[in-house]
Amino acid sequence: MKALVAMSGGVDSSVAAALMLERGFDVIGVTLKQWEGPDGAMPVAGCCTLSDAEDARRVAAQLDIPYYVLDYVEEFTEAVVEPFAQGYLDGLTPNPCIECNRNVRFDALLDRTDELGCDVLVTGHHARVEKVGDRYRLRKAVDGTKDQSYVLHMLSQEALSKVILPVGEMTKTDVRAYASTMGLRTATKPDSQDICFVTSGDYRDFLRGMHPEVDAPGDVLDTSGAVVGSHGGTTNFTIGQRKGLGVSVGEPRYVLDIEPREQTITIGTYEDLLVDGCTAIDMRSTGSLPGVGDAIDVKVRYRSEPVPATVAEAGERWTFRFDERQPKPAPGQALVMYDGEYVLGGGTIVAA
């Protein structure tokens, strides 16, 4: 059996490659070149940089596996970077990592797995794929603090049948300990946090580079529509944001709405921010989706726990009622449905 391992140059995918060798697979390591500067060079700051590729290459050499850099710049720019920028211009809060997994990593790369004569695609994501009979289920990682099942919700049965996530079975501490025992150079490398193509660390600088018009100023409104301040561009804001509103009115205020056409944002109290439910589209299933009336858990942002909800509408549009009112989810983010530890599927939030 032959495995194609997507190696980012981080510790998780380094260990994933080593574990596949241990399991007796023939292993090929690849790094996706997703983003480049104007001169065609890989970026030197942020993540997925030239030095990350070099780390991956050196780990591959240590493991004595072939290693290649694959050019996905065009696919990535089209499927991830441009929608990311456009999403912000449209007042959304896009999740580029999910778009990348959806349209590049687990789409193009699964095709590539076949083309290269490999049987399985392996990544360093923290999540688990379990086989029950002839069905596959996507489960949260053993290490709850590192769980990445949210960003993998788009994996279909067919994809899950070809994907192996070896480090999902380990805690991050164990991953680092294993890397250290193996003498892998990435053992103590810090986790990446940034959006890989936002090399300055601030997505606003990045947007400004692509779309100078993002700095268009506008009004800050209260819930009655009265002007209570001004702002330097709607892309500086995301729903639920509390900091940087430039308005001081005693009780904390949160962004409730972003209207890019009017160039306004609306702010209100925490109470104003709470909503009963939300709507998502483009629902993808990992195997079987719930039906109307089913009680499930939904996770509406990367850094929050799933909360109990009921499916109120299913089909083209999916509407969910939260058991308890929740801070308003940001349109553009992913909504992922869980049955306990298992991912049922997910889509993109359009309204709340």
Added chain:
Amino acid sequence: MTNMTDALYLDHAATTDAHPEVVDVVAKAMTDTNANASGLHGPARAAKNAMEEAREEAASLLGVGRPLDIVFTSGGTEADNLAIGGIRVGDRRTVVTTAIEHEAVLESVEARRRRGDEVRIVGVDVEGRVSPADLVDHIDPSVGLVSVMAANNETGVIQPVPEIADQVKQVDPNVLVHTDAVQAFATQPVDLATMDVDALSLAAHKFGGPKGVGLLAVRSAIAIDPVLHGGGQEAGRRSGTYNVPGIVGMVTAMRITVRDRDANAERLKAERDEFERIVTSAYPDAVVTGAGADRLVSHSHIHFPGTLAETLLIRLDTEGIAAAAGSACQSGAVEPSHVLTAMGFDDIAAGECIRFSFGWSSPAGIGTDAAKRVVAVLEQVR
């Protein structure tokens, strides 16, 4: 990991095997003549003497009037940079070159453009050839330097450099002509007289010498401004401690190459032609790039419609076959080729081409062996 001798090595155009005599000469120079050749003592004189002997031999092999018209460099890239950036032609500041040059030339002319000089880039036909008439159309009294490669590194297509030089000189004898002969030297007669040029660049590792050494040969009386500044070596034209082992290694490789060139070329042409015959009969939709032009006998550049070069290269590598596509960027990803774009390939077709290249060390029968193994991999992919 595999080394060059384990693999079925079809990437001689990138780097060919070092001649065993070269390895010996380099090792010997690193023990016997390893002093800094700029010193005044005996060991320095020995090193300097070894180098100057090599310079005389290089001058003779390249038809250069005086040994000092050879400037040793760190390789082909530096030689091209020195030619484009350093050759002075009075106050004529326009440079004419072609769309298919190596990046060492294209980026050097780009650097001159940034400094305010005019740059004129001449296109090629579908076979990848520069037309002398097209090029001559770009000559006017502002032009000081013309640079046209002797043969393209990707396709192997040989450029009509003597005709171009002749026609340029007829229009304006004051224009100087440089040729990047890095890829051609291994299998083609290359010297100033044959090429009818004023300057030429070579890189040792393309013909069995070490990496990190090359040269720029110029006609006598051509003035060169340095690109690398420092201690004033190479008569002030190229500073940096003399790389004596590299230089004597390169000139040894030049001697062997020139001695064996005709015999090698004849043998490689037969192998290459057999390789192409077998591959294209197994895959009739495969198209040999530049088949209608004169090509280096070492090169076989083939378009496989519908097969991504990146995928094919990895499958070939998996089977122990070393080949290449376009040029690799710093990260190692396959980049679209400006050469193929200039020939009219669209982005998709340009991403479906593989270069197989042969060299002096390619064993007898490699054409048939390589073709069979490549066809077997193609069968897996298609």
